Amino acid sequence: MDEYFEFFLKKMGPAMHKRCVPALSIERFRGKLPEQLLAYWEDHGWCGYADGLFWTVDPQEYEPVLEAWIGDSPFMEKDAYHIIARGAFGELYFWGERTCDSLKVFAPGSYCFPRESAFQHGDMERGMRVFFSKRDREENDFADLFVPASEKLGPLKHDEMYGFVPALALGGPSELSHLQKVKAVEHLVLLAQLAPLEVMTPP
Structure with a gap:
């Protein structure tokens, strides 16, 4: 296990509700998502962390959610995206095949945070390791309501x-x-129909 994921586990705790990732799913996303993520899937499966605050997910299962939120948006013209993780209250983490971790959506509030990834023109494998190392409990604990x-x-x-x-x-x-x-999945698709997605620009 690499030091980045060790740091992630130190903050987020052991996995829960692990689902083994089928070989077909690994191959489906090979060349679309970084090999590092596929390696994490093989070693750890799709599962929850931090007692269920943060979840790694099957991007294919979340395609209806992706389509509902950004299917008709300019984001889809910029890159091919996949949802790779989510939070307990509906934080959605999108990974762009060229732009890395360049988009996050907070579904309950109908707003998103586009960003320029430092790794989009460089080492995407390291970018994926950094993505996990940056996660923490607070970012997904909306209004401290999780406990x-x-x-x-x-x-x-x-x-x-x-x-x-x-x-x-x-x-x-x-x-x-x-x-x-x-x-x-059903609730996240429903939320996308209730209000237009607001793009938040950095100050």
């Missing part, structure tokens, strides 16, 4: 997330009493 939500609603399974009902885009409050456990 209260886990205690009230129970831990998440690999296909679940905590969703606000009614959705924030419909004026729902970001409060514990309005959180429910929902199916991740």
Whole structure:
């Protein structure tokens, strides 16, 4: 195991709900995603970390989510993207085949953060290692609600997330009493239909 992933595990804890990645999935994304990610899949599977705050996912399973959020957007003209990870409340991590970790979407708020990756013209393999080493619990713990939500609603399974009902885009409050456990893919597709995606520009 490389030092970058060791650092990731030190911060995020051991894996949970591991799903072994089929060889066909590895081959499907070979040449599209960095070999380093495929190696992580082979060694660790698709699974949750930080007690379910952060999840590595099957990009094919999340294609409907990708299509719902950026399918008709200029982002798709810029690069071919794949969702490689998500957070417990709907943070979506997109990896561009040429632009690396250049896009993140916060689905409940319907906004996204495009960025210029330092690795898009260089070592994508190292870029993937750095991507994991940069993850932490705070970035996915929306309003510090994860522990209260886990205690009230129970831990998440690999296909679940905590969703606000009614959705924030419909004026729902970001409060514990309005959180429910929902199916991740279905809920994320639904959220994309409620409000246009707002592109956040850095200050």
